[in-house]
Amino acid sequence: MDFPWSSAVLRSIAGSFILVRLTPIYTFGASYIGTFFVLLLLQIFAVVLWQAVLWPRLFSPLRHLPTPKGGSFFNGHFTTITKEPSGHPHRRWFAEVPNKGLIYYKTLLNQERLLPTSPEALRETLMTKCYEFEKPAMTRLGLQKVLGVGVLLAEGEEHKRQRHALNPAFDYRHIIDLHPTFWDISHRLVDALMTITTNRENTSEKSLSNAPVVEIGGWASRATLDIIGDAGMGQDFNAIEDPNTPLNATYRKVFQIPSSQQQLLGLLSFFLPTWFVRSLPLTHNANVAEASTSIKKVCHELIHRKQEKLNLLKREEEGQDKAGGKTVRDKDILSVALSSGEFTEDDLVNQMMTFLAAGHETTASSLVWAFYLLCKHREMQTRLREEVRANLPSISDASTKLTATALDHCYFLKAFCNEVLRIYPVVPITLREAAHDTTILDQFVPKGTKIIFSPMAINTSTSMWGPDADKFDPDRWMAPGQSKTGGANSAYAYMTFLQGYRACIGMKFAMTEFACLVAAVVGRFEFEFEDPEYPSKIKIKGGITSKPKDGLHMRMRPLEGW
Missing domain, CATH: 1.10.630.10 (Cytochrome P450)
Known part of the structure; x- marks a missing residue:
């Protein structure tokens, strides 16, 4: 959840000071600390209501994109994603959800995810607009302790x-x-x-x-x-x-x-x-x-x-x-x-x-x-x-x-x-985030939208590899002219x-x-x-x-x- 902690804390401090001093009747027992936490919780509730309910259901420009069936009211497909091995739900959605290059789904508290599925969408996000989609700060901070801020995490x-x-x-x-x-x-x-x-x-x-x-x-x-x-x-x-x-x-x-x-x-x-x-x-x-x-x-x-x-x-x-x-x-x-x-x-x-x-x-x-x-x-x-x-x-x-x-x-x-x-x-899936407002395949993508690349799904996509895409068959790389492609119809089929x-x-x-x-x-x-x-x-x-x-x-x- 993208919660503005710094500004929320400052607003809560200022609000508790003003309310206790000027209108103690509307405070939590005329206590600065109690009022601070009440104000902070109210802001958290408002942000959760906006991000988990109002935005994804009524205002998001992505809400009309093709999406997998099922999912809960508040947590989208979070349960499916956590129960199955990484990348496996995405592989299934590639086959089950008719789309024109993008699949939209939601995870915990209806956080939005975009899943590029076509060579055109992959080319745009990985090549022509590569630096518009960065590793999220949370991911970078989580990995840099062990990986360092080397070429893998630099932006x-x-x-x-x-x-x-x-x-x-x-x-x-x-x-x-x-x-x-x-x-x-x-x-x-x-x-x-x-x-x-x-x-x-x-x-x-x-x-x-x-x-x-x-x-x-x-x-x-x-x-x-x-x-x-x-x-x-x-x-x-x-x-x-x-x-x-x-x-x-x-x-x-x-x-x-x-x-x-x-x-x-x-x-x-x-x-x-x-x-x-x-x-x-x-x-x-x-x-x-x-x-x-x-x-x-x-x-x-x-x-x-x-x-x-x-x-x-x-x-x-x-x-x-x-x-x-x-x-x-x-x-x-x-x-x-x-x-x-x-x-x-x-x-x-x-x-x-x-x-x-x-x-x-x-x-x-x-x-x-x-x-x-x-x-x-x-x-x-x-x-x-x-x-x-x-x-x-x-x-x-x-x-x-x-x-x-x-x-x-x-x-x-x-x-x-x-x-x-x-x-x-x-690495069955990897994550990126829109660094600013942008587009993918002419679809408006707001700043902060998480983009999921799923090699597990793309590498076995029937639209790119044919009907036997999920079959383990080394000989697909042995056919004349296929030693570098495996017979796939796009360079973006092998991720x-x-x-x-x-x-x-x-x-x-x-x-x-x-x-x-x-x-x-x-x-x-x-x-x-x-x-x-x-x-x-x-x-x-x-x-x-x-x-x-x-x-x-x-x-x-x-x-x-x-």
Whole structure:
């Protein structure tokens, strides 16, 4: 609820003073404090009445747009949204609600939401009018403690500046240099999984049904944290070998399943100022504050060490220029960003916080969905394994480096990864807010209107992908001329990384590490669900990313060769 707390408090203070002094008969027991709270409650009631009843039902310019059936008088579709996994109601509404590019629905206290559904609406909001739709202040304040005010949360000119300065670090020519790093850490993950799947009495067991059970989600998170540490910052966090490193423990705490406290704080944020909710003396707030301090400390230390190393290299280069030699510079993202001279130390801390959190947890969640689908479609394991073993260097030989050319020849691997990310986008919905009065598809949109982008719905829209849109089918990316589109009729049909100027800057980085990790594991192991009935029982957890609530437990059996 957009309540003007500051002005309401000032009006209540002034009103209580005037009424008690001049007309005490109309006050609450001639008490300044009592009168203050009565006046404040009256203002809250008036705002709730206006925003929850009068505005959406009688005055809103959006009220005539197509809307889903059902919903309550005061809370719209809030119950539906909270009961179902994130993005799932939106996917259903795409199919059920006839519309011309926009769907209108309401949530708690009838707060209005606009859901763009057509390529034209998406192009306008993500490209032509990109900076007219910002992340809401409540969202930015909630995330910046863990993500920093980096390129993900920056807005307007500041976002343009940061993105321009970071682009060289994420150029594909630079990502090519990181392929060996991705493969080295994939090799370490396989080694660790080999240890826990062969260190049993049944090492000679050939039956997968008796193979050891592994919860793959934790391993995926540790592997991607090591990748972002090494490829992003030139620092080995050693999370694969030691799950209890301070940084890994910090992120486990931050990205855990939302607690009742988190859900309560989220609800309070609708009614109270964000700064006030964040300052409440609750365990979750303390955990976030502690995590923020810990992560910032790690980032400052990494930047200082990297700066010292770059200064040393610069001195060596100056000496070698005279001798005709050449110095090899580090290829990690932090080194490239530091060398650009475009960032202050605080800027770099914010970027590193963003890459650490968003860069490892998102890919880890995608890996869980990849293994879930490989357990569900066992025949694809064989197909992927044959391609990977035919084209990529042996995972048993740590001295052989992976090249971009070899990975590019794994066409089914690429198709499989694209399809996983299409069906299970790791961030099912994302939120924007109209920064001022504007329009979408000639529909007037008042300032403050919340815009919901739902990759979960768009990626499986039959109007963009055809009648089999919700079917998991990697071969849609294998047809002639469809390797980049999957056969969709618009570039805006694939929204896992968003599109336009706010598209994920780390997309190529994420896609490459994702493919390497999938290839390494499927090339060396055969696996299946611990519980064959798991797909019918799965519960999806909410939070920053989407993944199975109780983790993914698989039976894993090492295979011979490779």
